[in-house]
Amino acid sequence: MRSTADGIVIWEVRTGEADRVITLLTPSGLVTAYARGSLKPGGRLTGSTAMLSYSNFELSSGKSMYTVTDATSQNRFLKIYSQADKYALAVYFCELMKYLAPTEEDSSEFLSLLMNCLFLLDGDLKPSWQVKSVFELRSMSLAGYMPDVGGCSVCGKEDSAGAVFFDPLEAVWVCSDCLREAGRIANYPFSVIAAVRHTVYSELKKAFSFTLSDESRKELVRLSEEYVLAHLERKPKTLDFYNMIR
Ligand SMILES: [Zn+2]
Structure with a gap:
């Protein structure tokens, strides 16, 4: 089955002499596709399937992944x-x-x-x-x-007079007034x-x-x-x- 998708190349794995398997980020999810001959200098797919290329891809679905049948580059962030x-x-x-x-x-x-x-x-x-x-x-x-950075996780206040504690794992913070009560040491302004x-x-x-x-x-x-x-x-x-x- 053939389909088209606009997307950006976010990963490439080189296979064989001139081919690569690319991962595209499209509006409907990540797509993995085989781009045959895409490493050939001056090849038809070389630029449009390179890392960071935002292209319109024509894809045909295979057993395990798609194959890029054509791709037209729209932005390459050169x-x-x-x-x-x-x-x-x-x-x-x-x-x-x-x-x-x-x-x-x-x-x-x-x-x-x-x-x-x-x-x-x-x-x-x-x-x-x-x-x-x-x-x-x-x-x-x-x-x-x-992260839950609305209010202090102890008193709910949205402001802080001094430096605060932020816990990256719990994704919450503690204001300067509540540090002692929470048993925390300030680590961020x-x-x-x-x-x-x-x-x-x-x-x-x-x-x-x-x-x-x-x-x-x-x-x-x-x-x-x-x-x-x-x-x-x-x-x-x-x-x-x-x-x-x-
Ligand atoms: Zn507080």
Whole structure:
């Protein structure tokens, strides 16, 4: 049976001399497809089935997976390709999608999140640290791990006079007034909790519009990364690589 789908290539495994098996993120879930001859220089499928290519795919279903019969590239995010740190970050986003996005279920919000983040990186419209933290927190939220950052988990207050405690595994926070009662030691400035709240509770297009001091920025980067690692069953190899070359 033949079908068509718009989607982005989020993973590739090279097989044989010139073929690859690719994973696509489409609005209706992850799809695995065989792309014959797609590693041939100048081949018909070479660009449109490469990592980060957003293409219209023509697929035919086989016994175990689809085969790409044709693909027309619509966006390849080529500026990301030319910067090693951005490319490493984009591949990390893709690895997270591979673990978090569903198969054969509505994935349109995962796809919008990934496409938005790639547009921002490609156009240099937002700094990488911010795109990374928003991507991490929102992708985990979409996958069912939204942190409860509304009010303090002890008194319910939405504000805090001083530094707070955030527990990545429990996904809750404790305000400065309740630290002693909760037997906790502050580990983040409150501004970071406010940024997480904005990031996960706003609409996608507003999620990137917050500012932080240099110090709080580092703390948000630490929090969002710890958050991913606390809930994901494995450590993404691409994250180590990104942190190494950054
Ligand atoms: Zn409190």
